[in-house]
Amino acid sequence: MQEAIKAELKIIPLGGLGEIGLNMMVLEQGGDMIVVDCGLMFPGDSAPGVDYIIPDFTYLLERKERVKGLILTHGHEDHTGALPFLLQQMRVPVFATSLTLGLVREKLSEYNLNGSTRLETVSAGQTLSIGPFDVEFIQVAHSIADSVALAVKTAVGNIIHTGDFKLDPTPIDGKRSDLGALARYGDEGVVALLSDSTNVERGGYTLSEREVGYALNEVMHEAPGRVIVAMFASNIHRVQQVIDAAARYGRKVALMGRSMEANSRIATELGYMQIPRGVMVTPESLKRLADREVVLLTTGSQGEPLSGLSRMARREHKQISIKPGDTVVLSSRFIPGNERAIAWLINEFYRQGAEVIYEKVSDIHVSGHASREELKMMISLTRPQYFIPIHGEYRHLVRHARLAREMGVPDERVLVAEDGDIVIFDEIGGERVGRVESGRQVVDGTCVADHEDCVLQERRRLGNDGILIAVARLDPATGRIAGPIHLKSLGLFYEEEATDALEAARLYAEAELAQVAPELAGNKDALAHEMRAALKRYIKKNLFRFPVIIPMVVD
Numbered sequence: 387m388q389e390a391i392k393a394e395l396k397i398i399p400l401g402g403l404g405e406i407g408l409n410m411m412v413l414e415q416g417g418d419m420i421v422v423d424c425g426l427m428f429p430g431d432s433a434p435g436v437d438y439i440i441p442d443f444t445y446l447l448e449r450k451e452r453v454k455g456l457i458l459t460h461g462h463e464d465h466t467g468a469l470p471f472l473l474q475q476m477r478v479p480v481f482a483t484s485l486t487l488g489l490v491r492e493k494l495s496e497y498n499l500n501g502s503t504r505l506e507t508v509s510a511g512q513t514l515s516i517g518p519f520d521v522e523f524i525q526v527a528h529s530i531a532d533s534v535a536l537a538v539k540t541a542v543g544n545i546i547h548t549g550d551f552k553l554d555p556t557p558i559d560g561k562r563s564d565l566g567a568l569a570r571y572g573d574e575g576v577v578a579l580l581s582d583s584t585n586v587e588r589g590g591y592t593l594s595e596r597e598v599g600y601a602l603n604e605v606m607h608e609a610p611g612r613v614i615v616a617m618f619a620s621n622i623h624r625v626q627q628v629i630d631a632a633a634r635y636g637r638k639v640a641l642m643g644r645s646m647e648a649n650s651r652i653a654t655e656l657g658y659m660q661i662p663r664g665v666m667v668t669p670e671s672l673k674r675l676a677d678r679e680v681v682l683l684t685t686g687s688q689g690e691p692l693s694g695l696s697r698m699a700r701r702e703h704k705q706i707s708i709k710p711g712d713t714v715v716l717s718s719r720f721i722p723g724n725e726r727a728i729a730w731l732i733n734e735f736y737r738q739g740a741e742v743i744y745e746k747v748s749d750i751h752v753s754g755h756a757s758r759e760e761l762k763m764m765i766s767l768t769r770p771q772y773f774i775p776i777h778g779e780y781r782h783l784v785r786h787a788r789l790a791r792e793m794g795v796p797d798e799r800v801l802v803a804e805d806g807d808i809v810i811f812d813e814i815g816g817e818r819v820g821r822v823e824s825g826r827q828v829v830d831g832t833c834v835a836d837h838e839d840c841v842l843q844e845r846r847r848l849g850n851d852g853i854l855i856a857v858a859r860l861d862p863a864t865g866r867i868a869g870p871i872h873l874k875s876l877g878l879f880y881e882e883e884a885t886d887a888l889e890a891a892r893l894y895a896e897a898e899l900a901q902v903a904p905e906l907a908g909n910k911d912a913l914a915h916e917m918r919a920a921l922k923r924y925i926k927k928n929l930f931r932f933p934v935i936i937p938m939v940v941d
Contacts, residue, residue: 426467454517459549460533526551529754543577579770583778611677611711689727710739852877865907
């Protein structure tokens with residue numbers, strides 16, 4: 387008699403568990419896989435010069451024929467931004483709601499991938515069979531329209547993946563989180579709840595997006611001059627509220643920035659935004675309007691150095707110069723790691739005479755993520771046997787795990803996983819059993835490389851300690867260094883110490899090279915190595931610095 391195949395489900399996070407962003411999750415059953423989200427993360431100081439950070443796709447690429455579909459929960463970059471880099475290496479159908487796919491198509495067109503990618507539009511309330519899984523798309527509120535949670539029917543039972551969500555009772559589009567569907571699965575039985583942890587440190591309930599509308603109306607009414615609103619281009623509901631408030635108080639709106647223009651166009655074409663007649667104008671036409679009639683809508687609220695808002699702060703923008711009477715609105719939260727850049731923006735705008743409104747002084751921004759009471763409600767509705775916190779730094783995952791225990795989930799059934807961990811569910815239960823290859827890659831121009839590539843290590847050293855170039859001449863008659871070593875430094879010595887320090891380093895290196903073993907004579911590579919080692923020893927011992935040293939021995 388043939389032995390029955392054991393029902394088994396693997397859940398493998400490849401990103402988003404241990405950091406904010408980079409969200410990517412694999413569900414694997416019977417050898418077949420579906421992937422939930424494919425996000426990126428923007429680099430911090432640890433990755434100088436890098437454009438994006440994306441998940442390591444190795445696990446998927448080695449099994450690409452087994453990946454049956456990729457599901458996107460919503461259109462934010464931290465859930466969709468890495469998609470072009472995955473699709474350049476493998477073909478997989480992509481399932482998402484209408485607005486999400488509209489934004490994705492725009493992104494894929496930049497990489498000439500639209501024609502080669504199968505994009506399937508889904509709707510909240512719809513159930514699809516993708517590989518061995520039946521997936522129901524459940525409507526949830528978030529800071530972008532058309533967001534969904536997922537209920538996945540598997541061989542071991544129902545899995546709920548919340549995506550990013552909050553329980554907004556008065557969303558702008560009237561589409562509230564479908565608590566009935568979540569409760570229905572709670573009654574049916576949920577093996578595991580995978581729940582968004584981003585806002586677990588915030589007590590109470592997250593404010594409704596409508597609260598921002600009230601604040602925007604107040605700004606438009608009271609601002610004496612131009613209003614410059616900076617926000618994420620993907621927050622279509624907030625863009626709509628800015629436009630509505632401007633129209634209510636007789637102001638015209640100009641969009642600035644490629645992503646703001648593209649996202650607004652897509653949302654309008656798909657019916658997610660309605661633009662009152664005569665409100666929109668071009669940036670070039672603003673000169674013909676009184677300041678009291680002007681609203682500029684732009685990106686750059688995180689202090690991105692190349693954004694239009696940062697160029698305004700640096701007085702380098704070709705069209706807009708900040709002046710007294712302007713009101714600058716930063717309608718987004720301070721993302722961890724960006725605080726210094728945002729603070730610099732605020733100070734510069736004040737220095738130029740503008741008024742600045744931001745989340746610490748006004749309800750000009752509300753989060754798109756559930757706070758603690760909403761997270762409790764999600765657990766209460768779904769009543770999971772197991773709980774896995776997702777989407778957050780490690781401290782968020784731990785605190786969300788504690789919350790689940792407070793809500794009655796047994797301690798042994800609360801599984802705190804990180805990127806690369808394998809969580810297996812079978813007829814016995816669920817547990818972490820090992821790891822797969824995971825990590826981060828960096829996108830730098832056209833190059834995709836490992837996050838710990840030597841190039842990044844060199845950039846960090848260059849940024850911290852500068853560079854020292856050493857050039858020496860080889861005497862062909864003796865095979866040794868002839869004449870003085872020429873040193874040139876950048877970012878290493880302060881002006882007042884440069885001459886003396888370079889001279890002392892040169893003399894030390896020349897003395898060391900005079901004593902090299904006879905068998906190294908004439909070997910330029912070996913002599914260059916010895917010169918580098920000597921300079922490194924001297925600078926480390928006497929200056930406590932670690933520059934990049936480039937030695938050259940020439941004929």
